[in-house]
Amino acid sequence: MDLNRNEVIKAGKAINSAEKILLISHKSPDGDTIGSNLALYDYLLSLGKEVTPVCTDLIPEPFYFLEHVKAYQNEFTSNDYELVIIVDCGAHYMTNFHETQPELFDKSRPVINIDHHPSNDGFGTINIIQTNACSTTRIIYEMFKILKWSINRNIATALLTGIFTDTGSFMHSNTKSSTLRTAGDLLSKGADLRSIRKYLFKTTPLSTLQLWGRVLKNIHINENGVTMTVLNQNDFEETKADYSELTGVIDYVNSVPNSDFSVMLTERDGTVKGSLRTLKNDIDVAEIANEFGGGGHKKAAGFTVPGRLEKEIRWRVVEG
Ligand SMILES: [Mn+2]
Known part of the structure; x- marks a missing residue:
């Protein structure tokens, strides 16, 4: 060094x-x-x-x-x-x-x-x-x-x-x-x-496991090949988990094969925090976080923006 x-x-x-x-x-x-x-x-x-x-x-x-x-x-x-x-x-x-x-x-x-x-x-x-x-x-x-x-x-x-x-x-x-x-x-x-x-690494409170359960349940891969998951304020209130208990769960989100990168959005007191991870060498998530005023490392970055998360349900017609 x-x-x-x-x-x-x-x-x-x-x-x-x-x-x-x-x-x-x-x-x-x-x-x-x-x-x-x-x-x-x-x-x-x-x-x-x-x-x-x-x-x-x-x-x-x-x-x-x-x-x-x-x-x-x-x-x-x-x-x-x-x-x-x-x-x-x-x-x-x-x-x-x-x-x-x-x-x-x-x-x-x-x-x-x-x-x-x-x-x-x-x-x-x-x-x-x-x-x-x-x-x-x-x-x-x-x-x-x-x-x-x-x-x-x-x-x-x-x-x-x-x-x-x-x-x-x-x-x-x-x-x-x-x-x-x-x-x-x-x-x-x-x-x-x-x-x-x-x-x-080997001690996990119940509230943490319940919070992680919600993170994992909400995982989906969007049309751009990005693995996403969201947590809103309710998830924290209902599990009685603290924000710090999220540490580590993103590694599971980021383990989905063939995903370009992963994003976890969490709602916290009027702000939305984004955590980004990638396993790919040709993707720089710090650059992506930068676009939202954040920063970090090439493979692990984050940002915080004011606002809240709103659920959007989309429908489309498929041939039957
Ligand atoms: Mn450090």
Whole structure:
């Protein structure tokens, strides 16, 4: 991996000279943003820093096995901090603090932006962006090596969590030999793979299964060869499932053979969110998401537009 060493060294210096550090995860947090945040949190604590991990949304229960997860706050005063580290946020608004605390982004204090999304425009004062990295935790692993920071068991588990979730447990095309080598090294450093497997991949609440049932029931292939499925607000209310429980189901939607790409539309409080996936190399779903003001990766992207879903029933006459 070709990390910009200068930026990493600059980040190391900024961290050394700051006492109070804010660590920000993206909204609707996933294993990568949480793992990135808590790996840094563990190390910075060991340096005697005062660190606060923050996220605008609650951390989903499956991640409670991670050490320090209870340290997460959703409110803070940005002026209390000398340094801000933002992890796995493809854009500054993914923090969801851009409107409530715009001073975070006015470059009045150092902001280290660590990310692997192609949409990242380098909103930090120090930017460590590697779009071919499978996860942000993979970038942070590399930072630890460059800066000669030691990786303990908690850090290894947090970093492996990000790799595991962002590669879909090594099933997505972003899994390379270096991914597996990194995972192997983290295991040798004591990463708790058993808990990652158990809590993130083998535990499914009833509400999640019922929600997934609706996602799967609504699948159809449209006239353009696109696999589609929809969920409206009622589906969430009736199953008592939360939006975060959708994580993972799109891989089933996307497994229909010969489909060009798949789209899952979900209605959420006056907006419609589209999630796009493809298994094809010649299709770039980030481009499609872009047309709706979204973005993401070539094979996994998304967008959000204001509105709601309306059912349309079409009839046509066929020869009998
Ligand atoms: Mn990520």
